[in-house]
Amino acid sequence: MKTFSVLFVCMGNICRSPTAHGVFLHKVAALGLGQQIQVDSAGTHNYHPNSPPDTRSQAHASRRGYDLSHLRARQILDADFEAHDLILVMDWDNLALAQSESPSRHHAKIRRLTEFCERHDSPVVPDPYYGGDRGFEDVLDLVEDACDGLLKYVQRQLATSARRSPGF
Structure with missing residues (x-):
């Protein structure tokens, strides 16, 4: 069975990328696609190694039914660029840093998460760390x-891959 791996990336891996990790993981599990779609998150900086997500991120996510408590912060590794099919960054700085760290052959995998928005029109997911509650809700x-939007995209990629290489 073909799998697809997604890595979410922000600066410290305690607010935005673990939120995206938890939300996407929840949506993947709800559709029973956990065996086909792998989900992870990391930070461009190693500010909070092995720390849980920010308590505010966890609280706001929990109110919407997402559990982030099992996630732990880590820095993006060289191996991540090879291992993941799609690396989704939260803002322009994360994009520049991820591209500068990755081999050029993997640059096409690195995209902004908001490219997949269907209803909102925002170039980035803004960092809520120094703001108030509204930032975490945004x-x-x-x-x-x-x-x-990402889930639809990944499902299309898996379907296309399955049509190209039927199992024998």
């Missing part, structure tokens, strides 16, 4: 929207 609004 992150969830953008992430939920983008994850819906």
Whole structure:
């Protein structure tokens, strides 16, 4: 069975990328696609190694039914560029940093998460860390929207891959 792997990336891997990780994982599981779609997250910086997501991110996500408590922060690794089919960054700085760290052959895998938004029109998922509650809600609004579009995209990729290489 073909699998597809998605890595979400923000700066410290404690607010935006674990939120996207948790939301997308929830949506993947709800459709029974956990064996086909792998989900992970990382940060461009190693500010919070092995820390759980920010308590505010966890609280806001929990109110919408997403559990982030099992996730732990880590820095993006060289191996991630090879291992993942799609690397989705939260903003322009994350995009530049991820591209500067990755071999050029993997640059096409690195995209902004908001490219998958279906209802919202935002070039980035803004960092809520230094803001108030509204910022965390805005992150969830953008992430939920983008994850819906992303899920459709990944399902199309899996279907196309399955048509190209039928199992024998």
